[in-house]
Amino acid sequence: xxxxxxxxxxxxxxxxxxxxxxxxxxxxxxxxxxxxxxxxxxxxxxxxxxxxxxxxxxxxxxxxxxxxxxxxxxxxxxxxxxxxxxxxxxxxxxxxxxxxxxxxxxxxxxxxxxxxxxxxxxxxxxxxxxxxxxxxxxxxxxxxxxxxxxxxxxxxxxxxxxxxxx
Numbered sequence: 460x461x462x463x464x465x466x467x468x469x470x471x472x473x474x475x476x477x478x479x480x481x482x483x484x485x486x487x488x489x490x491x492x493x494x495x496x497x498x499x500x501x502x503x504x505x506x507x508x509x510x511x512x513x514x515x516x517x518x519x520x521x522x523x524x525x526x527x528x529x530x531x532x533x534x535x536x537x538x539x540x541x542x543x544x545x546x547x548x549x550x551x552x553x554x555x556x557x558x559x560x561x562x563x564x565x566x567x568x569x570x571x572x573x574x575x576x577x578x579x580x581x582x583x584x585x586x587x588x589x590x591x592x593x594x595x596x597x598x599x600x601x602x603x604x605x606x607x608x609x610x611x612x613x614x615x616x617x618x619x620x621x622x623x624x625x
Contacts, residue, residue, distance in 0.1 A: 476567060479599035480504045480513070481608075482541045482579075483615055486591035489533040494587045495541065496596050497578045504543055505587070509533050511554050513543045517566045527552045529559035536591075538622035540612040546602035556612040557625035558605075594619065 482495040482504050489509045497503040505512045511529030531554050533539065542553040550564040579596040581588035595615065603611070612624035 476547045477545055477600075477602045478502075479542065479544045479597070479601065479603045481595070481597040481599070481603070481611065482593065483538065483595040483619070484541065484589060484591060484593045485536060485538045485619075486533070486589060487535055488590045489535055491590065492587050493589045493591075494582050495579070495589060495593065496598065497582050498598075503582075504541055506533065506589075511539075511541050511552060511559060513552055515543070515545070515550070517545060517550065517564050525550065525564065527560040527562065529554050531559060538619040540615065540622070540624065542603065542608050542611070544602040544608070551605075553605075553608050555623055555625050556609040 480496045480502065484495050484506075486493060486506060489506055492505060492507050492512075494503050494505045497505075502515045503513065505514075507528070509532055511531070511533070512526070514526045517525055527543070527550065529541075529552060540553075540555050544551050544553075545564065548563065548565060550562055551558055552560040577598060580593060609624065616622045616624045
């Protein structure tokens with residue numbers, strides 16, 4: 460079943476200089492492209508070919524300009540904590556509290572951050588639905604610190620059988 464949740468636009472998230480996407484998920488098949496958190500295609504945290512994937516628009520108004528991949532080969536039916544942060548100077552992708560990819564990145568956040576509706580569990584048109592379960596998805600109007608990313612992972616881990624935080 461392709462269930463997802465759509466949240467209407469809120470000016471609270473209308474940031475141009477920093478932000479965070481956070482997602483707890485478990486997929487029964489990590490290979491196909493699946494979206495966890497999506498802001499109308501401008502920002503998305505997803506799975507692609509068995510790895511964590513994020514694309515976003517910083518310093519450009521072209522969708523898909525900036526793409527980061529995780530390095531960990533994901534395993535079916537395993538709980539994961541995925542986080543992407545942007546603080547105005549660096550874009551960092553985390554998995555289970557550990558950095559998967561980090562790059563210097565400057566520029567304003569382009570596109571629809573906080574302007575478009577947010578979809579959790581798939582794309583706005585019901586495409587690329589998550590093939591599994593989610594327990595939490597969050598969008599922040601600031602960049603979480605590495606300590607906060609770790610604390611969020613540790614806080615949820617005891618509730619999810621088999622979840623691991625680094």
